[in-house]
């Protein structure tokens with residue numbers, strides 16, 4: 001099919017999708033007794049950990065509005081968009097990041113892809129494992145604390161994984177600092193003993209102003225605290241190793257990762273070093289094993305059977321056909337409370353675009369705004385709008401069958417009961433004579449039920465959402481691997497710093513009021 005043939009075919013399919021008569025969720029269930037089975041996917045993995053063998057996650061899409069007819073059309077759409085070829089290019093190291101002329105090799109971190117990329121990833125991972133082991137064995141003296149400095153993709157993944165995985169076991173007490181607001185770094189200083197603290201500077205480019213300023217202040221803190229060789233206490237995690245060396249880090253403590261791994265796709269590269277140090281390499285590898293299981297599912301499963309692709313069909317349906325501007329993610333598990341923040345960057349920085357990969361304008365809304373929180377807290381704060389507000393918000397619920405706590409089982413039972421009750425309530429609604437007390441219902445949700453919220457499940461969830469994001473991008477014709485939209489603000493901040501530039505009257509007045517004029 002030529003480019004214009006495929007564009008025409010896609011336009012025709014969107015027209016058919018728009019014309020499909022919308023059915024209510026209760027009608028969909030009434031029409032198909034096998035709906036739950038037909039719309040539920042299971043992905044299983046072996047984590048490599050003895051107690052983690054044979055785990056997995058179950059994803060129930062049945063409370064979304066997709067039916068067989070819509071799914072047929074979405075499968076045709078994926079075909080017309082060249083999904084199979086795009087997926088193969090992603091795996092094989094094709095130039096999928098066309099605006100920057102690069103492949104996207106995050107799957108190689110899990111052992112999947114072009115042999116050279118996999119070999120490189122494995123070698124870099126062995127190097128990281130050696131350094132982790134050496135540090136845990138005392139090569140740098142006692143290391144009890146780690147201040148992990150980074151921002152965006154160099155912080156959100158490590159913060160999520162550390163928060164999720166260090167509740168029972170913490171080999172090193174780690175504090176992720178991202179904000180340039182000095183209060184963030186001061187809080188980490190207050191929690192750490194400088195004489196037993198390691199500083200991990202995570203930056204793909206090793207130029208990000210927030211990270212480099214925080215890193216310099218951390219060096220000053222160590223020096224002011226009497227640490228003889230502050231730079232000897234630093235590990236650098238970067239795709240620009242020469243810059244880290246020039247900044248003062250000894251080559252032996254620079255852990256590189258490939259340029260072709262995007263920042264928001266980099267947790268499983270050396271950016272994950274603080275996680276590996278805190279939980280050990282075995283747990284870190286379990287995270288990779290969970291991710292790999294999803295990679296294999298994504299690469300080997302076709303059409304609606306492919307869970308991340310099915311999730312992308314849902315995203316496209318709600319965003320483009322039902323006008324949903326947002327999608328919400330609620331983790332009914334304290335261990336995953338940072339997942340919504342992680343997904344915000346992954347999805348919004350990847351697919352919040354106005355042009356397609358070929359530079360032409362997009363033909364509809366792109367990434368919905370990802371937001372969310374933790375259950376049950378969110379029920380007592382924002383769920384009012386989900387149940388009775390005028391916005392239609394597709395919701396993802398994420399819960400673990402196994403509890404993370406050792407308290408009375410009532411805690412976990414109440415957590416799960418509430419999670420399932422919310423999905424049921426959103427769908428069923430409830431009529432009432434009193435309009436203020438009526439619930440319209442027919443509100444969609446997808447439920448992810450993890451066997452356990454452990455390292456493998458976290459890796460699986462991350463890979464799932466990477467592939468969901470990629471599948472959405474293919475369906476929209478977008479390059480999900482660049483992020484030029486973040487550059488203008490950085491450039492203007494530099495102009496403000498230098499006092500150069502032609503600022504608008506409002507910014508000029510604010511600069512003066514803030515003491516920057």
Ligand code: F6P
Nearest residue numbers: 152153154203204205208263486
């Ligand atoms: O400004 C956005 C961004 O480039 C993200 O894409 C990235 O994850 C983050 O900044 C941090 O960049 P770096 O890892 O190069 O410091």
